[in-house]
Amino acid sequence: MSDRHPLFKPLVFVGGLVFGFGLGFSHMARPEVVLNFLQFEDLGLPFVMFGAAIVSGIAFALLPRIRDAAPLTGDPYERRLKPFDRNVLVGGAVFGVGWGLSGICPGAAYASLGVGNVTILWALAGMFVGAYAQGYWRSRSQARDSAVTGAN
Amino acid sequence: MVTDPVLLQAAADLFPNGISRYAVGGLLVGLGTVLIYVGTGIPAGASTFLESTLSYVSDRSRFQQYVGSRDWRLVFTAGIILGGLAFAATFQSGLVTSSLYEPGTTGQLYDVAGVTLWMTDVQPWRLFVGGVLVGIGTRIGKGCTSGHGVCGVGSASKTSLVGVVTFLTVAIGTAQVVAALGVSP
Numbered sequence A: 001m002s003d004r005h006p007l008f009k010p011l012v013f014v015g016g017l018v019f020g021f022g023l024g025f026s027h028m029a030r031p032e033v034v035l036n037f038l039q040f041e042d043l044g045l046p047f048v049m050f051g052a053a054i055v056s057g058i059a060f061a062l063l064p065r066i067r068d069a070a071p072l073t074g075d076p077y078e079r080r081l082k083p084f085d086r087n088v089l090v091g092g093a094v095f096g097v098g099w100g101l102s103g104i105c106p107g108a109a110y111a112s113l114g115v116g117n118v119t120i121l122w123a124l125a126g127m128f129v130g131a132y133a134q135g136y137w138r139s140r141s142q143a144r145d146s147a148v149t150g151a152n
Numbered sequence B: 001m002v003t004d005p006v007l008l009q010a011a012a013d014l015f016p017n018g019i020s021r022y023a024v025g026g027l028l029v030g031l032g033t034v035l036i037y038v039g040t041g042i043p044a045g046a047s048t049f050l051e052s053t054l055s056y057v058s059d060r061s062r063f064q065q066y067v068g069s070r071d072w073r074l075v076f077t078a079g080i081i082l083g084g085l086a087f088a089a090t091f092q093s094g095l096v097t098s099s100l101y102e103p104g105t106t107g108q109l110y111d112v113a114g115v116t117l118w119m120t121d122v123q124p125w126r127l128f129v130g131g132v133l134v135g136i137g138t139r140i141g142k143g144c145t146s147g148h149g150v151c152g153v154g155s156a157s158k159t160s161l162v163g164v165v166t167f168l169t170v171a172i173g174t175a176q177v178v179a180a181l182g183v184s185p
Helices: A010-024 A031-038 A046-066 A088-104 A106-114 A118-151 B007-014 B020-040 B048-054 B069-093 B124-140 B147-154 B160-182
Strands: B108-112 B115-119
Touching: A010 A046, A010 B007, A010 B020, A010 B069, A010 B115, A031 A088, A046 B020, A088 A118, A088 B108, A088 B160, A106 A118, A106 B048, A106 B124, A106 B147, A118 B048, A118 B124, B007 B048, B007 B069, B020 B147, B048 B124, B069 B115, B147 B160
Parallel strands: none
Antiparallel strands: B108 B115
């Protein structure tokens, strides 16, 4: 968007760099290491997700007390909570099967490409196919629902 | 300092690569998230990129709703990829070393123009089929390891905590079954 601050994208890029470097450093970008954790052969991996959650949690808690709004967007610092419904369980379970089979999740897949793992393009292709299939199916069922409502 | 040999052995069994590379990596992942949040107020997750990028090629409303964020999500993902490359050019290549970084023995290393790159041994069909399910599941479930796991847990969101427990439990079960069936790597 043209009305965004000129530093908006550079900051997002630098944040992505640090994020991706961390995924490489932690070896979470290596499917073998994720699978070793899921098979209880190396229990270090939770330190990545919960370490990151603690750092972001501190920022999420402190920033609203320091400033009202973010400097580059003017958006308020607020919790953006996703509503809970059955889809969180269904989607979480489907994601869990995929993660347990492949050992890779979206952010780690991008970083994995960066550390040289060209084979991960199979996983990235699969993720796009899956996201497209889900969006296609969701759009169709919404169109059908509104058609039924319209007929009534 | 723990000096009990039984405890030390237990720690070596559970954490054969130590914990520092995991903890330091996690702090950096959190720091990247915080940098973006401080400047923009956006708690950025990685998986919406899949849908927002599809909006460049599909007119479906499901993807078009992300037109406003698709450019910066592309920039975020480009940063993540290049961050991985920066790690490869430094620690993975042995150019920089630290007692906090344990190299590990998984996969295959290969050299391109003096940079040590890494490739997985996990079979392509596992990556592809798993990727399809990750693509479907993160979109139905409203988040992935970063959106729910880092941003959501960091916000103490009950929805995200339930999401994390669900995908972690199912992933452990799946990986154990796949390994028990003799599929490796």
